[in-house]
Amino acid sequence: MPAKKTTVKKATTTGLSMPLFDISGKEKETIDLPKEIFNVKASPKLLAQYVRVYLASQRQGTASTKTRGEVSGSTKKIYRQKGTGRARHGSSKAPIFVGGGVVGGPKPTNHALKINKKQKQKALFSALTMKRKDIIGLAESKAGIKTKNMAGFLKNLKLEGVRILLVMPKMEKNNLLLAARNIPRIQLTDAMSINAYEVLRTNKIIMLDTALTVLEKHFLKHEN
Numbered sequence: 001m002p003a004k005k006t007t008v009k010k011a012t013t014t015g016l017s018m019p020l021f022d023i024s025g026k027e028k029e030t031i032d033l034p035k036e037i038f039n040v041k042a043s044p045k046l047l048a049q050y051v052r053v054y055l056a057s058q059r060q061g062t063a064s065t066k067t068r069g070e071v072s073g074s075t076k077k078i079y080r081q082k083g084t085g086r087a088r089h090g091s092s093k094a095p096i097f098v099g100g101g102v103v104g105g106p107k108p109t110n111h112a113l114k115i116n117k118k119q120k121q122k123a124l125f126s127a128l129t130m131k132r133k134d135i136i137g138l139a140e141s142k143a144g145i146k147t148k149n150m151a152g153f154l155k156n157l158k159l160e161g162v163r164i165l166l167v168m169p170k171m172e173k174n175n176l177l178l179a180a181r182n183i184p185r186i187q188l189t190d191a192m193s194i195n196a197y198e199v200l201r202t203n204k205i206i207m208l209d210t211a212l213t214v215l216e217k218h219f220l221k222h223e224n
Contacts, residue, residue, distance in 0.1 A: 020137035020209060023149050029136070031137050031209060036137075042126040047196060050115060050123035054197045059111040068101030120195070125198040135205045137212070142168050144205025145175040147182045153154045165202040167191055169210040176208075191215040204212060 008219075016033040034041075073093045081088050095103045099200075115123075136157070154160050164186045168177065171190045175195065180186050189198060191207075191214040200216075 003143070003210075006129045016132075018135050018137050019141055020208070021157070022139050023141050023143075023145060023153050028139060033132070033135075033212075034220065036220055037125050038128050038132050040122070040125045040129050042129050043122065046119060046123050047126055047200065050120065051194050051200070053115045054114040054195065060076050061109040061111050063106040064108050065102040065105030067103075067105075068095060071099065071101050073099065091203040099150065121136075123196040124194065124199070124219075127199040131199055131205060134203065135207055138206050138208050140169075140176075140208050140210050147179045147181045150176075150179040150183060159204055161185060163187075163201070163203045165189065165194075165198055165205045166207065167194055167207040167215070169208060169214045192218045196202065 016035055016039055017030045018033055020028050020031050022028055068091070071093050073091070075091045077090050077092065078092050079086070079089070093100050095101050138153075151160075154162075154164075162185065166180050166186055166188050168188060168190050170192070171177070171188070177188060182190060187202065188197065190209040194215070
């Protein structure tokens with residue numbers, strides 16, 4: 001009998017659910033998580049590919065230098081070819097002179113790589129599955145929330161100084177957004193814009209209960 005009880009407890013703690021807290025840090029209930037998102041076969045190879053594509057796409061590629069044809073200056077020969085005892089030169093825009101063009105310098109480049117939508121979605125589901133134990137819920141409150149309330153919530157759950165991803169139903173200016181953005185190491189995103197890279201680089205994910213509904217509707221709307 002004791003062995004059976006232990007097995008039941010393990011099953012409930014590792015089940016597809018997350019605890020839901022109020023802004024004071026008290027646990028209210030447990031919310032079930034959709035298995036199509038939070039219980040998939042994780043693919044480390046796909047996640048590595050996604051992170052590479054994501055980081056490459058963040059590169060601006062705007063570094064640029066001017067060639068000798070682009071710098072300002074005259075193309076007139078700076079002195080005669082022979083008889084001066086000096087090396088022969090043409091334009092003062094040659095790379096050898098100060099203010100001249102640059103040889104082999106950087107030019108604007110698009111570093112973006114591509115990955116299809118199905119791979120993006122599968123990578124996100126894999127990341128959420130791997131981080132499932134680090135996800136907690138926050139009940140959306142209509143009462144005014146200030147920075148001190150959010151700081152108290154993190155303190156009560158011992159999440160001070162932890163890298164946190166706060167998932168909201170949508171990015172709109174409200175009390176929660178204004179309160180959370182003043183706290184360091186908190187990144188905000190909306191349920192429809194969340195990506196695998198953001199999930200993997202955080203230590204804890206705080207998801208509003210309404211954001212979970214939006215997440216499920218958005219990513220599973222084409223599922224049969």
